[in-house]
Amino acid sequence: NAGVTQTPKFRVLKTGQSMTLLCAQDMNHEYMYWYRQDPGMGLRLIHYSVGEGTTAKGEVPDGYNVSRLKKQNFLLGLESAAPSQTSVYFCASSSTVGLASYNEQFFGPGTRLTVL
Amino acid sequence: QQQVKQSPQSLIVQKGGISIINCAYENTAFDYFPWYQQFPGKGPALLIAIRPDVSEKKEGRFTISFNKSAKQFSLHIMDSQPGDSATYFCAASIYQLIWGAGTKLIIKP
Numbered sequence: 001n002a003g004v005t006q007t008p009k010f011r012v013l014k015t016g017q018s019m020t021l022l023c024a025q026d027m028n029h030e031y032m033y034w035y036r037q038d039p040g041m042g043l044r045l046i047h048y049s050v051g052e053g054t055t056a057k058g059e060v061p062d063g064y065n066v067s068r069l070k071k072q073n074f075l076l077g078l079e080s081a082a083p084s085q086t087s088v089y090f091c092a093s094s095s096t097v098g099l100a101s102y103n104e105q106f107f108g109p110g111t112r113l114t115v116l
Numbered sequence: 117q118q119q120v121k122q123s124p125q126s127l128i129v130q131k132g133g134i135s136i137i138n139c140a141y142e143n144t145a146f147d148y149f150p151w152y153q154q155f156p157g158k159g160p161a162l163l164i165a166i167r168p169d170v171s172e173k174k175e176g177r178f179t180i181s182f183n184k185s186a187k188q189f190s191l192h193i194m195d196s197q198p199g200d201s202a203t204y205f206c207a208a209s210i211y212q213l214i215w216g217a218g219t220k221l222i223i224k225p
Contacts, residue, residue, distance in 0.1 A: 004159070040125065042205060042215040043160070058212070090159050102148050102167075105213065107159025 002026055004108035006091050012114045013081045021076040021111050023091030031094045032074040033058075033105065034066060036087040043090065049074055081115045088112050120208050122216030130224050135193040137219045139206035142187065146208035151180065151191050154203045154218075163204070164191070196223045 007022040023032065030051050035043040045058030049068040063085060065077045074093075078085060092105040121140045129135045139149075150165035166173045166180040166189065173180045179192040193200055201223045206216040 040217055042122075042217040043213075044215070045212060048212075092159070102165075102209070104150075104162045104165075105160075107161065109157070109159055 004091055004093055004106050006089075006108035006111050008111060009109065010112050012116065013078075014116050015082060017081050018077070018079050019081065019113075020078075021089055021091075021113075023074045023076070023093075023108060024072055025074075025091075025093040025106070026072065027093060027095070027106065028071070029093035029106070030071070030096045031103070032068065033092040033094075034064070034074065034076045035090045035092065036060065036085075037090060037110070038087050046076065046089075078113075081113075083115045086113060086115045120206060120214050120216045122206050122219060124219060125217070126220045126222070128222045128224060129196045131196060131198060133196050133223075135196045135200065135221055135223070136190055137204050137206070137221070138188065138190045139208075139216050140186075140188045141208050141214075143208070143210065144187070145210045146214075148209040149180070149182065149189050150207050150209070150213070151178075152205045152207065154205065156202075160205055193221075196221075198223045198225050 004025045033048045034046040037043050044060045046064050047066040049055045052071040055066045067075045089111045091108045094103040094105045151163045152160035153163040154160040164175050164178050166182050177194045182189045204219045207213045
């Protein structure tokens, strides 16, 4: 039972390059989330998904796209990376037992992305 | 109105002391208040949580105090240990979690 895993752990991009971050969970969770974490700003929600085939925008969605083709996977894409997207990216998942807002979010180990 | 304000930004406490981290919110519709703990190089993990119908919740050395009228809640860590050194995030939820900015806690041996 690996929980939430993220690939890759580190990545350096040049401005304008594209990349995809992969998140996988083996807990059969319906809800999945992508956050970015910047110093002094806590965690900010980029996009989230309430189930396979559905996605929604969070607080800071601009410059990112997501897809949830399989229940266990949630992909975050950067089409044209910018230095402002240098951050640590976390994926999380949660179940839907009871009210979703009460449910514990389980986080992956993060991806440290640097855009030069 | 969606913000959660967390203080202090950083905190140094002697081993055995009490660590206190405070959070304030504006939106009275928030109905769930968790605290997450994050160690360097790891993702956050749920530490303890409270709902607004209780004023205090205790789990081992960790206690949440909740003041609904003041719209404030705080985390108290009793008998703080070096292993408690981490970044702590408060959050508030209505459908989605709104996160505080985090407090870096260092426990000096």
